[in-house]
Amino acid sequence: QLQLQESGPGLVKPSETLSLICTVSGGSISTNSYWGWIRQPPGKGLEWIGNIYYGGSTDYNPSLKSRVTISVDTSKNEFSLTLPSVTAADTAVYYCARLPSWVRYFDVWGRGTLVTVSS
Amino acid sequence: QSALTQPASVSGSPGQSITISCTGTSSDVGRYNYVSWYQQHPGKAPKLIIYDVSNRPSGVSTRFSGSKSGNTASLTISGLQADDEADYYCESYAYTSTLPYVFGTGTKVTVL
Numbered sequence: 585q586l587q588l589q590e591s592g593p594g595l596v597k598p599s600e601t602l603s604l605i606c607t608v609s610g611g612s613i614s615t616n617s618y619w620g621w622i623r624q625p626p627g628k629g630l631e632w633i634g635n636i637y638y639g640g641s642t643d644y645n646p647s648l649k650s651r652v653t654i655s656v657d658t659s660k661n662e663f664s665l666t667l668p669s670v671t672a673a674d675t676a677v678y679y680c681a682r683l684p685s686w687v688r689y690f691d692v693w694g695r696g697t698l699v700t701v702s703s
Numbered sequence: 704q705s706a707l708t709q710p711a712s713v714s715g716s717p718g719q720s721i722t723i724s725c726t727g728t729s730s731d732v733g734r735y736n737y738v739s740w741y742q743q744h745p746g747k748a749p750k751l752i753i754y755d756v757s758n759r760p761s762g763v764s765t766r767f768s769g770s771k772s773g774n775t776a777s778l779t780i781s782g783l784q785a786d787d788e789a790d791y792y793c794e795s796y797a798y799t800s801t802l803p804y805v806f807g808t809g810t811k812v813t814v815l
Binding site for chain 2: 620622629630631632635645646688689691693694695696
């Protein structure tokens, strides 16, 4: 059974870089799927951040495109999110999820990890 | 392109049916049959319950059903149960948009 698990610091200082990793288990990341990041500020709705294909091609939310980078490491079966110059507005639960390439929905989600931006 | 519009809250008594709307535009909900719905219990990750407007993943109760008319999609929960109390989000794909994946604003379902 495919499982995704987010990991990374739970606290990041303003103006520093948020870095998260999503580890894929129970299956290979090198399949015909996209791998995505979605975030949810406390008490608010879901926001799509971006996707990456195992081959490396990416799509990003235009509102974050200038800041966000998603990369994949097939040897480690994981993909990552980097968001520099964070502010309090980046405080959220960050989820990673799978988007099979032949569909248009996220079918498997990680449990999520809360990242708080505060000094 | 902004979030799809959902009612902030919907409530119903056990056994009743409720419907949640999700309004988009002719560029997303109205253009493609790529509307999905997610259920999110407090402190948990979203769970896919409807995909491609009206299809249910394996294991999802038949009490959940989806439909679409024009730029508005709908999720109906029949035979409301206590465990249905959760937040529900719609999501639509829009290939030609600069924002290909957009979520709804979310609806809190309360079982009275």
